[in-house]
Amino acid sequence: MKFFLDTASLKDISWAAQAGLIDGITTNPSLLSKQAGDLDPRDVLKEICSLVDGPVSAEVVAVDADGMVKEGTELAKIAENIVVKIPMLEDGMIAVRRLAAAGIRTNVTLCFSSVQCLIAAKAGASYVSPFIGRLDDVGQEGMDVIREARVIFDNYNIETEILAASIRHPRHVVEAAMIGADVATLPPEVLKKLLLHPLTDRGLDQFLSDWSKLVARAKAAV
Secondary structure, three states, rough: OOEEEEEHHHHHHHHHHHOOOOEEEEOOHHHHHHHOOOOOOHHHHHHHHHHHOEEEEEEEOOHHHHHHHHHHHHHHHOOOEEEEOOOOOEEHHHHHHHHOOOOOOOEEEHHHOHHHHHHHHHOOOOOOEEEHHHHHHHHOOHHHHHHHHHHHHOOOOOOOEEEEEOOHHHHHHHHHHHOOEEEEEEEHHHHHHHOOOHHHHHHHHHHHHHHHHHHHHHHHHO
């Protein structure tokens, strides 16, 4: 399973990319607004694209088909690794078809059912993004959407990638990987948690302590 970082923070992206932990980036208007400040969001996206080799999802803000196609076409010009995020709307599916016909990759966002994922895939989406955390928040089982979508896509050899989004904790990552999601997009704080385990820290402390004692005994014997 590939890991994308869900952020527009250049600091966090630089850290994760240099550590070799991520395969791409997802952004949205909210994340970009926090990072950009008074800057042009396109300049921020251009900088992000220069930091990672993998896909960078950039979202349109129009909600009509023509507007989404126009914005998506402009976003795709920023860099070769831009993927245009389109909301799961009827007009959005029209836009996905038109962008796909022009050779522009798309990521359909705000999916909350496996049927929505199927419709987006049939429209030509490169990625579909089920929001599992938000489903959990309203008492539904978000992971069921990933599970159902995986079965459906495998049944029909659909090449669209399933991108598990709205991930809240490491267990979400484990479950999505076990089900067979192609990608998990993680906030920086969740990605950092994946690296940690208290037994790792305890074991390392013990190893270093034992080594220090060994060195001390060796010096004392000289």
